Amino acid sequence: MTTVTVDTSRLGPPLVALVGNPNCGKTALFNLLTGSRQKVANYAGVTVERKEGRLQLPSGRRVALLDLPGTYSLAPHSPDEQVTCDVLAGRFDGERRPDLVLAVVDATRLARQLRLVLGLMRMGLPVVVALNMTDLARARGQVVDADALSAALGVPVVSTVAVRADGARALLERLDLPPPAPAGLSTGGGDQVVDDHRRVRDILRQLGLDSLQAHAFSDRADRVLLHPLAGPLLLLALLFVVFQAVFAWAEAPMGWIESATAATGETLGALLPPGLLRSLLVDGLVAGLGGVLVFLPQIVILFFFILVLEESGYLPRAAFLLDRLMGGVGLSGRSFIPLLSSFACAIPGIMATRTIQNPRDRWVTIMIAPLMTCSARLPVYALLIGAFVPARTVAGGLALQGLVLFALYAAGIVSAIAVAWLVKRFGTRDRRQTLMMELPDYHWPSLRNVAIGLWQRVLIFLRRVGGVILALTVLLWFLASFPAPPASATGPAIEYSFAGMLGHLLLPLFEPLGFNWQIAVALVPGMAAREVVVSALGTVYALSATADDTAQALAPLIAAQWSLPTALSLLAWFVFAPQCLSTLATVRRETGGWRAPLLMAGYLFGLAWLAAFITYRIAQACCA
């Protein structure tokens, strides 16, 4: 692939970059300035979120605003900090160097944040300081004189309150003035951190800004929320509510979307004459659109909770409580919620990995998310277990069917742990992961910021992921419908289609696993979504291809036709099978490239094949 480098430095409006420590209110300020005029994407080649927005100044001039990843220093320690440093230095491929740095500073944590400002002043770019959270500092008895601070630092300083509608007025006025000259600050001879620390301390002492105490409410709240016993219990209760909501609340809207899809399909079907167009619209387009929209309720509900938890400052506490648990496999506590969400569906789970700051952890979490048994696998499990596992109890009252289901879930979790451990052990250079995570003060979540964040997730899903899912559904429809069976056909139509041919072609690959050609053919349209395999099997066995009754009619049929080793092998296959193009589309979107989804599909396919093969052989040996 060739890349064309375009000099964008003279294109478009001036670029202002927001830089600051994590939790200084950068995103809130960005939302306040740009509202919904934002574009969320990824930086080229890295799992780091890129947010750009447009803004019109009071004078009518336009400015492009870039929300750079939060950073504690300009000596990067993680890939997201690296992005910030490289963009500021004009070193990032495909990004133009900002014309102005807007250094966002939390007024309640001046000492550390002003050290970053000094660092920014050494980059040779014009710097304006947005002194944010001045309302909180004032409430705690510290009023900061922006002009005095400006004089002491030598760069313009304006006060902002990012959560108040008019909280950026002074900032807008300042941005309308000509930009200040590039802040020239030379590097000192000695230890830069200590030099800067002394300098900031002197400034703060001079301005009487060094008496602020730690946030008392946060301390009091942490006494309960991080309590060794109460903390985990409260977290457990919270997680219970969240996942109850994701499953239970989403059920009704998902049902509506499914019935609406079905109704639309029927209406269209009744209006159009039978034929290709009807098939395309009903089975391809409408079914595809329904297949995209049906994920929305879970995504909205999950992200509502995640955004509220993130905004309030609780999410790092949850990570604190779960650090030991997740640290065992080399991940951090932040991976827990995305992985748990993946039990509902890997798509919201993978989208939720955005809260993991360390891109390596994020990458590993994305990679193992599909190993969590998502709810779409349940219909397949239910069909196979119902057909093959006898409904009796073993070992003193345990239902055998339930035991098998549990084993399938456990197999997913255990292999996720193994994969995470292997990747961390052999796949990355730094073996010992650092934590060093700030526990920010608690804040009331701002409804506006939660709403904007939610809206962005919905847009990302519908625009980027939805398009791919829709296209793939139509493609699979095409594969399953063409070419039409010959007039003399005896078998089901799908057998003569491209999907059927593909299934037959793949048969040698699946035969060692004990799969027959019907299974191989059904796996092809099943790539749209795992549960589609059930109806696809129905189609292959020439049953009427409608919903739940398929499973009921299918169970005795396959029970009679398949051997037990085949059924167990297919179950093992489904623990790992990368049979969900929507997930792969999401991974591509979230990682910004094809590498991760291809790798994921490859390793899951390999694992699925191996697991099914081993299961088949062992089962055969036992049954013989």
Added chain:
Amino acid sequence: MTSSDPGALHAQTLSEAPCGRRLFIHALNAASGEGQEWVARLRELGFIEGEPVQVLRRGQPGGEPLAVRVGVSTFALRRAEAACIQVMPADAS
């Protein structure tokens, strides 16, 4: 840090400090190979010689991670990270 450093007499690492005790950072040193980078990072976060620190609480099980107050900020550190920070009781300086 050599043993002739008078402060080293009272110094202990932050990873061993009891919860709630008010301490000062005496020095930062790399406990292990990766330590060099950790020390640089810790200092950028505000763990700088002379700053007041306090272990607020430890996670369970195993006393990890530690919630540490430095200045007006709170950080979660793993034990190995906290072991890079040498501290002294607030009354010893």
